[in-house]
Amino acid sequence: MSSTESSAETFQPTVGSLVQYVELWLLSEDESSLECRASASVGAGVRGADGRSVSSGEGLAGAAWKQKTATILQETPSDLMASLNAAAAAPAGDLSAFVAIPLFCQQEMRGVVVLGLSDAFGAIEVWSRDDRDELAVTSGHYQGLPSFEFITRYTRFPKGAGLPGMVWKLGVAQLAQNLDTSSGFIRSFGKDPAVITSALGLPVASQRGFPASVLLLLSAQDIPLAGLTELWSCSSTRDDEGSMTAAVDSVDTVGGSMTTTLAGWQREILSRVNSHGQPLLLGADSLSLPAGATFSLSLPIYRQNELCNVLNMMF
Amino acid sequence: MSDNRYVEIANLTKAYPNPFGQDVAVVKDFNLILRKGEVVSVIGHSGCGKSTVLTMLAGLNPISSGSLVVDGREVAGPGPDRAVVFQAPCLLPWMTTFENVMLGVKQVYPHGTPAERRQICEYYLSIVGLADSMRKYPREMSGGMQQRVGIARAIALRPRMLLLDEPFGRLDSLTRMDLQDVILEILDREKITTVVITHDVDEAIYMADRVCMMTNGPEASVGQVLEIPFERPRIRADVLDHPNYYDFRACLLSFLEKQEHNKSSHVEAFEERQRQERELQTSASDRQLETEPASV
Numbered sequence: 001m002s003s004t005e006s007s008a009e010t011f012q013p014t015v016g017s018l019v020q021y022v023e024l025w026l027l028s029e030d031e032s033s034l035e036c037r038a039s040a041s042v043g044a045g046v047r048g049a050d051g052r053s054v055s056s057g058e059g060l061a062g063a064a065w066k067q068k069t070a071t072i073l074q075e076t077p078s079d080l081m082a083s084l085n086a087a088a089a090a091p092a093g094d095l096s097a098f099v100a101i102p103l104f105c106q107q108e109m110r111g112v113v114v115l116g117l118s119d120a121f122g123a124i125e126v127w128s129r130d131d132r133d134e135l136a137v138t139s140g141h142y143q144g145l146p147s148f149e150f151i152t153r154y155t156r157f158p159k160g161a162g163l164p165g166m167v168w169k170l171g172v173a174q175l176a177q178n179l180d181t182s183s184g185f186i187r188s189f190g191k192d193p194a195v196i197t198s199a200l201g202l203p204v205a206s207q208r209g210f211p212a213s214v215l216l217l218l219s220a221q222d223i224p225l226a227g228l229t230e231l232w233s234c235s236s237t238r239d240d241e242g243s244m245t246a247a248v249d250s251v252d253t254v255g256g257s258m259t260t261t262l263a264g265w266q267r268e269i270l271s272r273v274n275s276h277g278q279p280l281l282l283g284a285d286s287l288s289l290p291a292g293a294t295f296s297l298s299l300p301i302y303r304q305n306e307l308c309n310v311l312n313m314m315f
Numbered sequence: 316m317s318d319n320r321y322v323e324i325a326n327l328t329k330a331y332p333n334p335f336g337q338d339v340a341v342v343k344d345f346n347l348i349l350r351k352g353e354v355v356s357v358i359g360h361s362g363c364g365k366s367t368v369l370t371m372l373a374g375l376n377p378i379s380s381g382s383l384v385v386d387g388r389e390v391a392g393p394g395p396d397r398a399v400v401f402q403a404p405c406l407l408p409w410m411t412t413f414e415n416v417m418l419g420v421k422q423v424y425p426h427g428t429p430a431e432r433r434q435i436c437e438y439y440l441s442i443v444g445l446a447d448s449m450r451k452y453p454r455e456m457s458g459g460m461q462q463r464v465g466i467a468r469a470i471a472l473r474p475r476m477l478l479l480d481e482p483f484g485r486l487d488s489l490t491r492m493d494l495q496d497v498i499l500e501i502l503d504r505e506k507i508t509t510v511v512i513t514h515d516v517d518e519a520i521y522m523a524d525r526v527c528m529m530t531n532g533p534e535a536s537v538g539q540v541l542e543i544p545f546e547r548p549r550i551r552a553d554v555l556d557h558p559n560y561y562d563f564r565a566c567l568l569s570f571l572e573k574q575e576h577n578k579s580s581h582v583e584a585f586e587e588r589q590r591q592e593r594e595l596q597t598s599a600s601d602r603q604l605e606t607e608p609a610s611v
């Protein structure tokens with residue numbers, strides 16, 4: 001692995017990303033409900049808490065919390081769009097689907113992140129174990145990928161096979177790139193109008209080191225997930241008082257190379273994740289982001305009780 | 316054991332030592348579960364390790380690590396509960412068709428009367444279409460007919476599992492299609508859990524409920540499993556006319572093409588890893604020698 005300067009120093013803003021809208025839901029003080037602490041839209045920046053709260057099983061975020069799995073909504077709630085429009089906080093592109101990602105550290109709920117996806121080419125998939133210990137898609141959202149969607153319905157991955165099977169086996173997030181030529185990515189067969197080039201596999205709600213399900217975010221070179229998407233690989237150490245502190249071993253960037261050096265804003269995010277262990281949605285006013293970036297979303301991913309990855313998306 | 320997990324292959328690995336004494340895993344961490352009565356095709360490039368998996372399942376080739384369980388019992392060696400049909404039928408040339416089949420039947424039904432055993436042989440030879448050729452010797456039969464005897468010989472054992480290792484590889488297209496239908500008819504009737512090794516995508520789809528695609532070796536494993544939803548009994552014309560047939564075919568071909576395209580880089584990466592391991596071992600041995608006191 002080469003040690004180079006972080007690619008995050010050279011951010012190029014992209015308005016045409018697959019993710020257009022983000023909500024951050026954290027537990028209330030008494031842990032009885034989830035509260036929407038912040039939201040952000042591409043082109044409109046970050047908004048603070050809007051007073052919304054849901055109990056377990058209620059709404060998209062509440063469903064993800066209760067079911068302990070990523071939950072997909074294939075429509076755009078009209079009340080949400082009305083509220084975003086009224087606040088002049090609507091994203092630049094149209095939204096076609098939402099996915100709520102629950103984040104756990106062992107059994108402890110750390111928050112739910114909701115991503116609103118544009119109607120551009122791409123896909124999200126939730127892979128869960130079936131009765132013979134293979135992963136099958138239990139829900140998915142596909143834009144412009146009819147052949148890919150069809151073949152996925154009949155595809156199964158045993159442990160260690162394909163990207164979902166590898167995430168399941170290792171229990172950590174995986175980033176796969178150059179999928180159009182990679183022998184490791186085998187569902188695409190060229191009949192779709194565009195080609196998926198990168199895939200991000202996230203373990204969801206790990207139990208005894210293995211994820212209960214795997215979320216896949218698939219995107220094309222022309223329509224990336226975010227302006228910048230990074231997957232940090234972390235390792236944790238325990239200090240004399242027994243508290244865990246994570247360090248970043250490497251940063252893998254979608255469309256870029258792997259680096260080992262952190263920029264200032266990345267060190268700040270790591271520090272906050274180490275302190276609170278919660279997902280972060282931060283605007284340029286509260287974090288010294290690279291020029292051109294308006295906000296950053298960070299998802300800490302735990303295996304057992306150790307931080308193993310941080311997924312960082314910048315817009 | 317449940318019928319949903321009739322055959323469990325878990326982390327199956329087969330390794331052989333290379334000239335440097337390192338273990339080279341031909342197959343590594345192969346995972347697959349078969350339901351009772353299910354037919355699974357295993358497809359992959361020549362030399363990827365398909366037949367290695369099959370011979371381990373047959374108990375003919377000891378495993379290096381992992382586990383193989385059939386009907387709740389660990390596979391510890393060959394047995395009549397797992398019948399194999401190889402590419403070459405390997406019939407005993409001095410015996411008739413009937414006698415070749417009877418050879419196995421005598422072993423499996425030692426307490427049966429001669430009449431019962433004869434009935435079993437005649438029944439299975441008739442369902443493979445050899446009712447009129449029971450007294451013929453192998454030299455008097457075509458390759459296709461000999462392979463029919465091989466199939467009858469395997470099925471007559473009433474195995475829990477049928478293992479077919481490219482059974483039609485040496486046959487012409489017409490005979491191949493004919494025998495595929497013979498086997499499918501038998502499997503529809505007998506509901507035997509079956510693994511078919513093949514490198515023919517059409518055969519893989521036509522015969523199987525699921526197709527297991529193997530990655531290239533070394534360290535070959537399961538790349539993807541594809542469910543084939545066509546109903547049984549299968550009629551070839553209906554399968555070929557199915558609107559999704561060519562989607563499944565394209566998926567398999569795409570997988571094989573990508574494996575072929577990345578073959579050399581996969582082997583190079585593996586050899587580089589092995590070279591690095593050797594260097595690490597050498598430097599560790601050197602350090603140990605340096606720290607050991609000299610003997611006097």
